[in-house]
Amino acid sequence: LARLRGRLARSGSPLGARLLAVLSRDHLTEDDWDELEETLLLADVGAGPTGELIDALRTEVRVRGIQDPAAARALLREQLVALVDPSLDRSLATQPVVGDDGEPRPAVVLVVGVNGTGKTTTVGKLARVLVAEGRTVVLGAADTFRAAAADQLETWGSRVGVPTVRSDRDGADPAAVAFDAVRTGRSTGADVVLVDTAGRLQNKAGLMDELGKITRVITREAPLSEVLLVLDATTGQNGMNQARVFAEVAGVTGVVLTKLDGTAKGGIVVAVQRELGLPVKLVGLGEGADDLAPFDVDDFVDGLLG
Numbered sequence: 278l279a280r281l282r283g284r285l286a287r288s289g290s291p292l293g294a295r296l297l298a299v300l301s302r303d304h305l306t307e308d309d310w311d312e313l314e315e316t317l318l319l320a321d322v323g324a325g326p327t328g329e330l331i332d333a334l335r336t337e338v339r340v341r342g343i344q345d346p347a348a349a350r351a352l353l354r355e356q357l358v359a360l361v362d363p364s365l366d367r368s369l370a371t372q373p374v375v376g377d378d379g380e381p382r383p384a385v386v387l388v389v390g391v392n393g394t395g396k397t398t399t400v401g402k403l404a405r406v407l408v409a410e411g412r413t414v415v416l417g418a419a420d421t422f423r424a425a426a427a428d429q430l431e432t433w434g435s436r437v438g439v440p441t442v443r444s445d446r447d448g449a450d451p452a453a454v455a456f457d458a459v460r461t462g463r464s465t466g467a468d469v470v471l472v473d474t475a476g477r478l479q480n481k482a483g484l485m486d487e488l489g490k491i492t493r494v495i496t497r498e499a500p501l502s503e504v505l506l507v508l509d510a511t512t513g514q515n516g517m518n519q520a521r522v523f524a525e526v527a528g529v530t531g532v533v534l535t536k537l538d539g540t541a542k543g544g545i546v547v548a549v550q551r552e553l554g555l556p557v558k559l560v561g562l563g564e565g566a567d568d569l570a571p572f573d574v575d576d577f578v579d580g581l582l583g
């Protein structure tokens with residue numbers, strides 16, 4: 278997390294620094310407030326949350342005044358923490374569960390999202406985190422649409438030292454592969470099965486059919502513990518529109534925001550949570566195996582403020 282803070286600070290993170298620079302001015306004019314608003318909008322915070330933050334800041338400045346830069350910083354920090362919402366449950370459900378028959382079932386984590394957002398990479402990194410915690414993991418390559426996806430996942434699997442269940446056939450039924458992976462996880466007594474899926478967004482009905490079928494067959498073997506939506510932080514509002522469709526059809530329980538190392542627009546965290554009504558649970562900070570971190574509100578805000 279110290280690393281997360283460092284990375285966000287290094288990525289430029291002008292949001293916090295610019296807000297602070299304006300807020301520390303002696304007498305805040307309407308132009309200053311406009312500048313604060315623009316800074317937030319440019320950082321992808323989104324119109325609604327930006328309006329709220331400006332209103333809250335104006336009220337606090339009126340009531341308390343700002344005596345010095347330290348007070349401005351404290352005020353801004355407090356308001357940003359509230360905006361990112363420390364009350365959301367960001368825990369990952371990866372504990373095995375007990376079935377109706379009293380037998381253990383692996384926790385199943387389904388990973389969904391548009392192609393290229395970082396699903397396969399996230400599955401690999403998450404497997405590594407879990408293995409480091411001493412958990413046994415099985416990977417399921419249910420992205421049977423993209424030819425190289427199963428190979429890519431298998432490479433992650435061997436790197437991390439966990440088995441990958443896949444089909445040798447391109448275009449195989451993703452639900453069948455997901456089912457096999459969960460069955461393998463169950464029969465080998467694995468703690469967690471991570472299922473990678475295809476991000477084909479041909480249309481909402483098609484996506485709903487495909488993910489619905491995957492979910493149905495998985496839950497014959499074990500309940501779904503998490504459905505993680507992977508979102509590329511660098512794609513801004515366009516990514517949000519696609520994400521909304523997934524959130525509507527897939528029963529998503531949390532968001533993984535990837536490529537946060539590639540953007541200074543940390544405000545996307547706020548927009549994602551508000552617009553999708555879902556907590557950001559994990560963040561991707563690079564392409565490497567260790568570049569996945571749990572999302573921590575305080576560290577994130579400290580990173581923004583530099």
Ligand code: GDP
Nearest residue numbers: 392393394395396397398535536561562563564
């Ligand atoms: P998928 O199609 O959703 O499975 O996406 P991939 O996992 O294949 O990732 C697409 C590209 O994004 C790859 O080049 C990854 O290395 C890269 N990537 C994934 N996560 C991150 C991240 O957190 N930071 C950066 N910089 N690159 C990432």
